Amino acid sequence: MTLHKTASPLRRGLPIVALCFVTMVAAVLAAPFIGSTPIRAREVFSPTVAFADNVDAQIFFIARLPRALAAALVGGALAAAGVVFQGLLRNPLATPYTLGVSAGAALGAMLAITFGASWPVVGSVELASLTGALVAVFVVYLLATARQQGLSSTVLLLAGVTLNAFFSALILFVQYASDYAQIFRALRWLMGDLDVVSYRPILSALPLVAIAFAGFAFLARPLNLLALGADAAGTRGVDIERAQRIAFLGGSLATGAAVSVGGPIGFVGIIVPHLVRLVVGADHRLVLPASTFFGAAFLVVCDMIARTVIAPIELPVGVVTAVIGGPFFLWLLLGKR
Amino acid sequence: MLLEAADLVFAYPGGPQILEGVSFGVADGALVGVLGPNGSGKTTLLHLIARSLRPTSGHVRLGGADVSSLPRRLLARRLAVVPQETVLAFDYSVLEIVLMGRYPHLGVFEVEGPGDLSAAMTALESTGTAQLADRPFRTLSGGEKQRVMIASALAQLDDSAVGTTTDDAAPLLLLDEPTASLDLRYQLEVASLLRRLHDRRHVTILLTTHDLRFAASVCTRVILLSKGHVIAEGPPTEVLTPSRVGELYEIDPEMASGVISAEIRGWT
């Protein structure tokens, strides 16, 4: 039997990537119109009412649009970072937080929450969490490369898990020096919050995410080959060390930027890549863009649910992603292999 | 000589020497088996040839050029490795796995074209796995997996799509213990595939194995490796004498003689 293939299997997945992109755009455009307060499009874009007096426009442009954009940025970055870390560690259960990025960010945020008022050097929570994330990345990188050339995924995992534990201990120490209000704020930060109210956090995270994504663009095919194993990828001409370095630094940068905007929102980085793989297969040239777009759409919708489902009370968005993601995660573990 | 290994020495930093000066050559079109017991340094030798490891001293030359001086992608177009066992991190289809062999032929953002697809399909057909193209790799049997990985390696070495003939250096296929994890039926399957590739397509093959019977049945030459040294080299019928096999596996020559007559002579 002879089969004649005329098109790469890649092309079959392209419509789905396009669909994910359309879904993301639709979600970002629709989300600002949906919320606990009804607003009218005619009022929002009314040329006769000054923006300063236009409540509908302010709800649209100050309260909801930055939120939708932040959700898209954070969701896309976390989903893409999840794909990259899973590929780098050759472990489908890896998440953007496996290598200690979120623990570093949490420690930074916690320091800012606890000492920020009395010691302004620590700066804003956003800046502090980003700094913490980058410190964690740096330490893990040093640990993983100290003994050998290249990044062994085992050593990376070990370094990441160790750092996670160490930073968690430091967090507890900081917590012990905090009072109730600060402990509560810290806990609330851990649950994620996308009500950014201004475009500034988005704009400051955007360059970092852009740098990370530029790196990811080169990674799609090397990640495919890494799935065969590092040696096998190397003998097929992949520069393993460089691919691993880009994956680790890019994934960490995207994660750190995302966490600085919305806190360590869970599950996006793991369930989105898995869902996408169920549909498009394993090719990272499809999985990476499709996850980015779908992750963005997913978090926009989750945030919409978080702010509307029991309005006027808001659920933390991390709770929504966990409620959706937890059962799905179990289903993946138990049902699918 | 297509491949020359010159006085290869290797030790992991702080570890004992695994190879203690190994030299041999592989002629164009040969099917050579590196035979030795577990721990003799076979797999390390393969890693050194494929540049997955750097030798402590000595050289590996492919078509006259030192492999350490060849650009990564050029080396990958001339030399492909089939690992002992492949466990995928994600669920790729057979065709996707074979197309991964085209990596060194494509630019960074280039998508596989018709030439790459035809190289993949040719490789699948010559390994008898064309009908598996759309199957998930994970669902294949051990023998099928091994044949698909050989197809992926063949697709990697296929330069016909680019139109440049490889007169400067013929491609070399390396296999690490191709039958170690297979039962008899699949061993025979892989053995006949390798012979077919050698006889009909003149692919140069270097494989490692600890299986006397397999080496004797498929290889045109064998290299006996023991404790980091080459102890003999030549056609299997000449090299595999009871005394050498006894030395190689540290067994009584009498017993080795029995093994050889029962296992090897019967095959060849």
Next chain:
Amino acid sequence: MKLVSRICLVASLVVLGVGPTGTSGTTGTPGPWNELALAIFPLKMTGIRFLGPDVPVVPDVPVGPTSAVYQRSSPRRIISIIPAVTEMLFAMGAGEQVVGVSSYDRYPAAVASRERVGALLDPNVERIFALKPDLVVVYGTQQELIARLDRAGVPTFGYQHAGLADITITIRRLGQRVGRSQEAERLAAQIERNIEEIRQRVSGRPRPRTALLFDRESGTLRGMYASAGVGFMHDMLEVAGGADAFADVKRQSLQLSAEMLLARAPEVIVEIQSSEGWNAEKIERERTVWQTLTSVPAVRTGRIHILADDRLSIPGPRVADAIRLLARVLHPAAFGAQ
């Protein structure tokens, strides 16, 4: 893996919050800000059980069968780990009987000379026993501490924050409990008169729709929490002549989104902050943060008040002063002000 570590992280925070940690009770930044947290934050999330955030709780939860035995004689060695109750004890003249206070007590000045025995999350049981108390004022949710004190035969006085009216109820019950019934009655009546006086003063005036915030991340409009339709802060706001913008939400607290503020369009925004670290310069700087939300009437008219005063967050005997502070910014004319 991350999932697990994340759960562990949160769980360990919770564990930290709950477990009696035992070592020196001087953790944390001082300030009754913590008192406020106790009352307002949905602390269920930190592992501290509330009887129910939506239901006003009647104070003096009866605890322990042994309590009755001791009630005959008035206690002479009292420990209070609730700043509001410490203030009540001192205000009714029982300050001499107080031998131990919480690590967050700052008022009256005399508490400086009292032993510190930890606080809500980290009561130092050893130190409490060492002081040989014959009455310990505990928060109603400190079940573990209550059980240990009960086993040792130390009587306890359970207390939980609730509405404004519960403050004077607590004062009267506490007075009976510590043998200061008359003084407590006089104190309670005075507080009620003062409250009534403010109520009269602002009555008949238009009640501005007011958002009463008690937390916000510095420099941004993120992490905002407001008092909602239940609890002493809500009651204080109503007495001071404001209309709570979130009165329909029957909870003690509400996390505010920017959308909520824009939609509810409060005419006055009052932020309650700690008296520590909030100087005039910082208050001025933080007021400008609000300029983003120009469609909110309070922003347009500049009626944004940051009150850095601990009295506003302690439901104790100084509550009438606190209400007067609120009333002054809500109805400056009624107080003949600037």
